[in-house]
Amino acid sequence: MASAGILLAGWQAGAHVSEANASAVTTSDVNDTASGTGSSGTGSSGAGSASSGAGASAKAGAAAKAGGSYTGTAVETRFGTVQVQVTLKGGAITDVTALQLTDHEQRSVQISNRAAPVLRSEVLDAQSANVQTVSGATVTSDAYLTSLQAALDAANF
Amino acid sequence: MGTVVSLAVPAPHRASGPAGTTGDAGTGELETHDAGAWELEAAVAAVEQVFLAHDRTFSLYRPGSEASAIARGELALGHASEDMRHTHAEALRWRLDTEGAFTPERPDGVLDLSGIVKAQAITEAGTVLLALGLQDWCLNAGGDVLAHGSPQPGGSEPWRAGVVDPADRGALITAFPLGPATSRNALATSGTAERGGHIWVAGLMRTASSGFRQVSVAAEDIVTADVLATAIMAGGRRTLDIATERWDVDVLAVTDDGGLLATPGFRA
Numbered sequence: 001m002a003s004a005g006i007l008l009a010g011w012q013a014g015a016h017v018s019e020a021n022a023s024a025v026t027t028s029d030v031n032d033t034a035s036g037t038g039s040s041g042t043g044s045s046g047a048g049s050a051s052s053g054a055g056a057s058a059k060a061g062a063a064a065k066a067g068g069s070y071t072g073t074a075v076e077t078r079f080g081t082v083q084v085q086v087t088l089k090g091g092a093i094t095d096v097t098a099l100q101l102t103d104h105e106q107r108s109v110q111i112s113n114r115a116a117p118v119l120r121s122e123v124l125d126a127q128s129a130n131v132q133t134v135s136g137a138t139v140t141s142d143a144y145l146t147s148l149q150a151a152l153d154a155a156n157f
Numbered sequence: 158m159g160t161v162v163s164l165a166v167p168a169p170h171r172a173s174g175p176a177g178t179t180g181d182a183g184t185g186e187l188e189t190h191d192a193g194a195w196e197l198e199a200a201v202a203a204v205e206q207v208f209l210a211h212d213r214t215f216s217l218y219r220p221g222s223e224a225s226a227i228a229r230g231e232l233a234l235g236h237a238s239e240d241m242r243h244t245h246a247e248a249l250r251w252r253l254d255t256e257g258a259f260t261p262e263r264p265d266g267v268l269d270l271s272g273i274v275k276a277q278a279i280t281e282a283g284t285v286l287l288a289l290g291l292q293d294w295c296l297n298a299g300g301d302v303l304a305h306g307s308p309q310p311g312g313s314e315p316w317r318a319g320v321v322d323p324a325d326r327g328a329l330i331t332a333f334p335l336g337p338a339t340s341r342n343a344l345a346t347s348g349t350a351e352r353g354g355h356i357w358v359a360g361l362m363r364t365a366s367s368g369f370r371q372v373s374v375a376a377e378d379i380v381t382a383d384v385l386a387t388a389i390m391a392g393g394r395r396t397l398d399i400a401t402e403r404w405d406v407d408v409l410a411v412t413d414d415g416g417l418l419a420t421p422g423f424r425a
Contacts, residue, residue, distance in 0.1 A: 113401045115408050115418040123409065123417060124425050126319050126329035132165050132308055134329070135373060136300045136321035137348030144161040148321060148329070149297060153163050 071099070128152075160208060160275060162282075164201055165295040167310050200289055204282040204296070211278040214240055215270055228267045241270075248273050251384045256399060258392030259384050276345070276383040279303050283379075295335075302344045303379045304335040318344045323371040323411050331409060331423060333375050341407065341422070343379035347372050347386035366413055367393030374400070375407040375422065382406070394418075 067089045074083040081102045087095035134148040144150050215224045223241055226232040234245060248261040248270055263269045279298050283305065286294050293306030295316045304316040315334035322330040333344055348371035372389040376382040385400045389410065392399075397410060397418065407422030 118419045123331040126332035131319035135346040
């Protein structure tokens with residue numbers, strides 16, 4: 001996968017862990033663990049984190065036993081300049097963060113938040129009873145009268 | 158024609174009273190409760206004023222608006238008001254940043270800033286609500302949502318905005334949490350319903366489509382969400398990838414064949 005490849009490039013270039021047996025990078029989905037509310041669709045899972053969606057898994061090198069955060073050197077890739085920060089605890093990678101990335105025009109690029117095909121059953125659950133408002137393509141005054149939003153507004157009376 | 162605005166605030170008791178107000182800005186719906194009824198009426202009135210003021214300047218449905226004068230060629234953009242020129246400049250910046258997918262120029266040559274004006278009005282309305290001291294509210298103007306605080310006053314529960322299923326407008330395909338704790342305060346949805354995407358080619362009706370029936374974008378602010386939703390509808394998959402690369406947003410797109418594309422934030 002492209003994102004795992006970029007993580008690998010940053011990881012190997014990192015001075016602190018170059019001696020590690022980093023044939024691949026452990027990317028435990030730490031940001032997908034429960035974040036306290038019923039919904040996991042909070043911003044923390046997408047913003048700036050390169051671990052979600054990468055999917056690759058492997059063992060970290062035996063040499064990488066130290067704890068702490070390590071910042072890899074900036075690496076040129078076909079996406080632009082990439083730099084990652086890796087957090088280790090007890091020899092295992094517990095977090096991987098993509099630091100500011102820039103493309104060839106020096107614009108910020110996020111590689112971890114691409115849209116992927118999903119099934120309807122895989123998106124956040126929606127029950128009319130649990131929502132306070134409805135987002136749809138622009139609703140004119142006429143269309144509003146029969147819209148879900150109108151039903152919600154009426155239900156609150 | 159008009160933008161319908163709904164304002165929802167948490168209420169410990171629900172004492173209801175219908176409050177309809179008329180005007181080209183649309184209808185204000187309000188819930189009241191004993192303690193803050195006057196506050197809420199003031200809030201609704203203030204929000205209405207914001208939308209009316211934007212309407213008077215930017216609405217192409219008002220013959221007397223500045224936008225209509227520009228469309229008729231009676232007023233040059235260089236001589237327009239600061240608001241108009243500022244908004245136009247912002248629209249052009251978005252056109253650059255979306256590589257042309259979002260553009261204020263209509264195919265008939267008329268300058269149509271409505272795509273960005275509605276979102277600016279919502280932003281301003283939100284500022285007004287905060288200035289009035291309301292910390293917990295959810296504003297919905299024509300399907301664009303901006304929220305602050307929580308539906309439980311002082312609580313941590315986020316507002317939940319449902320997204321309409323384009324195949325069944327009485328159903329929701331998903332709901333997205335909004336609020337300061339999530340860094341996503343706004344949700345906008347763009348769809349073919351507002352475009353009437355049918356064209357006639359050689360006597361046969363064709364649908365002009367870039368691949369998506371509906372696009373929802375969640376962002377920190379409503380202008381970003383609204384512009385990107387519109388841009389992705391127009392530009393298709395390529396614009397979707399540009400959007401997720403360059404902005405901190407979540408996107409849910411419904412493809413023409415009913416499939417879904419989603420960023421991690423929309424996944425359960």
